[in-house]
Amino acid sequence: MKYFYYSGCSLEGTAAEYDTSTRAVLRELGAELMEIEDWSCCGASAAESASYLLSMVLPARNIALASRTGIEADFVVPCSACYLNLRRVGDHVHRDEALAQRINEVLSEEGLTYQKGLKTRHLLDVLANDFSCEDLDERSRRKLSGFKVAPYYGCQCLRPYRDFDDPQQPASMDPLIEALGAQVHPWSAGARCCGAGLMTTKKNVALRLVGDILSAARGADCIVTVCPMCQMNLESFQSKISRERGEKLDISILYLPQLLGLAFGIRDRELNLHMNLALTEPFLHKLRTITGC
Amino acid sequence: MSTNEPNTNASPPGTRGADAMQTLAGRLSACMQCGTCTGSCANSESMDITPRHLWRLVQLGLKDCIFDSATFWICSSCYYCTLRCPRGLPLTDAMGELKRIAVAEGLFRDRTSPLFYRTFLDTVRRYGRVREMEVMARYFLALRSPAVSAGFTPLGIKLLMKGKIKPRIPGMSGRGKLGPIYDKVREMEARS
Numbered sequence: 001m002k003y004f005y006y007s008g009c010s011l012e013g014t015a016a017e018y019d020t021s022t023r024a025v026l027r028e029l030g031a032e033l034m035e036i037e038d039w040s041c042c043g044a045s046a047a048e049s050a051s052y053l054l055s056m057v058l059p060a061r062n063i064a065l066a067s068r069t070g071i072e073a074d075f076v077v078p079c080s081a082c083y084l085n086l087r088r089v090g091d092h093v094h095r096d097e098a099l100a101q102r103i104n105e106v107l108s109e110e111g112l113t114y115q116k117g118l119k120t121r122h123l124l125d126v127l128a129n130d131f132s133c134e135d136l137d138e139r140s141r142r143k144l145s146g147f148k149v150a151p152y153y154g155c156q157c158l159r160p161y162r163d164f165d166d167p168q169q170p171a172s173m174d175p176l177i178e179a180l181g182a183q184v185h186p187w188s189a190g191a192r193c194c195g196a197g198l199m200t201t202k203k204n205v206a207l208r209l210v211g212d213i214l215s216a217a218r219g220a221d222c223i224v225t226v227c228p229m230c231q232m233n234l235e236s237f238q239s240k241i242s243r244e245r246g247e248k249l250d251i252s253i254l255y256l257p258q259l260l261g262l263a264f265g266i267r268d269r270e271l272n273l274h275m276n277l278a279l280t281e282p283f284l285h286k287l288r289t290i291t292g293c
Numbered sequence: 294m295s296t297n298e299p300n301t302n303a304s305p306p307g308t309r310g311a312d313a314m315q316t317l318a319g320r321l322s323a324c325m326q327c328g329t330c331t332g333s334c335a336n337s338e339s340m341d342i343t344p345r346h347l348w349r350l351v352q353l354g355l356k357d358c359i360f361d362s363a364t365f366w367i368c369s370s371c372y373y374c375t376l377r378c379p380r381g382l383p384l385t386d387a388m389g390e391l392k393r394i395a396v397a398e399g400l401f402r403d404r405t406s407p408l409f410y411r412t413f414l415d416t417v418r419r420y421g422r423v424r425e426m427e428v429m430a431r432y433f434l435a436l437r438s439p440a441v442s443a444g445f446t447p448l449g450i451k452l453l454m455k456g457k458i459k460p461r462i463p464g465m466s467g468r469g470k471l472g473p474i475y476d477k478v479r480e481m482e483a484r485s
């Protein structure tokens with residue numbers, strides 16, 4: 001299976017471990033990733049506050065670069081915000097024919113043309129639907145038995161587009177976690193908001209949201225995420241939140257492909273677990289008993 | 294299409310100038326004030342007026358009250374209200390539209406969010422891509438608020454130790470990699 005891989009800016013920077021583990025896991029599963037040459041930022045949450053047209057043009061530019069190759073393949077996008085931005089272009093163009101013309105008038109500055117057609121998919125969608133549990137089982141060198149994993153989905157891979165899961169009670173990660181021999185932590189916080197960009201602009205509002213999520217995860221060995229913004233918000237302020245709430249809320253936070261990679265036996269050179277900001281001693285201890293190192 | 298967003302007959306989003314508020318009011322005219330949006334919003338307690346109240350003000354065109362409020366800046370785009378609104382209204386997009394109008398017309402009291410977004414977009418124009426921590430550094434410099442920056446210092450140090458950020462801020466002059474695209478957007482929006 002071939003995909004256009006849109007890593008997005010975070011995965012080149014603070015979320016490098018998400019990039020390397022995603023590439024390694026997809027390679028193990030037999031997927032081929034095609035780079036989008038000269039790709040640019042999708043506009044994140046900033047573009048819409050400046051200009052509607054710009055918020056459409058920035059993601060459309062990347063789709064235009066991919067379609068220029070003439071290859072027909074789905075986009076796979078690991079960042080939920082990038083996924084939503086790329087995904088909504090096709091939707092908005094579908095509702096408003098004149099929009100495509102406006103986008104293309106801008107893109108002609110670079111000799112590019114946006115065309116409908118290429119499908120934008122979130123990494124979780126691809127992992128959950130393009131491979132079977134047998135595929136995962138076959139690749140697994142060790143079982144993660146004894147691990148209780150809290151699947152955290154966040155918002156923008158689920159809403160507003162219900163491409164692959166229930167937008168309020170998501171479950172697409174459950175079979176993946178179980179295929180690795182781990183247990184799913186039963187909770188209802190998986191689809192709650194982590195505060196996203198508010199962590200920068202309205203920190204206290206975001207800290208409250210994160211605190212509630214960490215609290216709901218008590219009893220699990222780790223939380224797995226599928227978005228660099230969620231990961232960063234959940235892992236970065238645990239001691240501050242614990243202090244403020246007078247509760248011990250530290251918990252390991254991993255990207256989903258890192259968890260898959262642990263079962264697949266992928267080396268740390270690619271998993272880069274040492275880059276994670278929140279890995280607790282009990283978690284690492286449990287891991288050592290399984291990996292034997 | 295699998296969203297709740299309706300096919301409104303009103304003008305598309307992104308309309309400029311005095312029409313923008315009217316266009317938005319048109320898109321939200323079907324709001325029946327049921328309060329589902331407020332009940333679905335994890336941030337409503339942190340807002341000075343609730344989402345339901347805000348949509349009423351938009352319907353009534355009470356611009357002063359709307360932009361006196363910080364409610365739309367507290368929206369974290371979780372899309373719960375959009376998902377659950379029984380009238381299928383594009384509420385998260387409407388929050389975005391209010392941010393856009395506030396920035397375009399200078400209608401904000403607290404400059405943190407507009408400043409952050411502008412810093413971010415300038416970096417994208419210049420390089421095509423961003424390094425989040427570089428954006429943060431520029432933002433703190435522009436904000437000139439030691440208190441806010443200090444809140445992020447421990448994180449910055451942690452990220453440095455993990456080799457995730459490089460302490461280097463390149464210059465921002467010149468037209469930039471995406472300059473032609475930005476200029477064209479501006480030109481087209483001035484026309485319409």
Ligand code: SF4
Nearest residue numbers: 324325327328330378
């Ligand atoms: S949920 Fe929809 S109809 Fe109900 S108050 Fe909110 S915007 Fe209006």
Ligand code: SF4
Nearest residue numbers: 334368369371372374
């Ligand atoms: S999208 Fe914004 S306003 Fe709507 S529920 Fe989420 S945070 Fe609240």
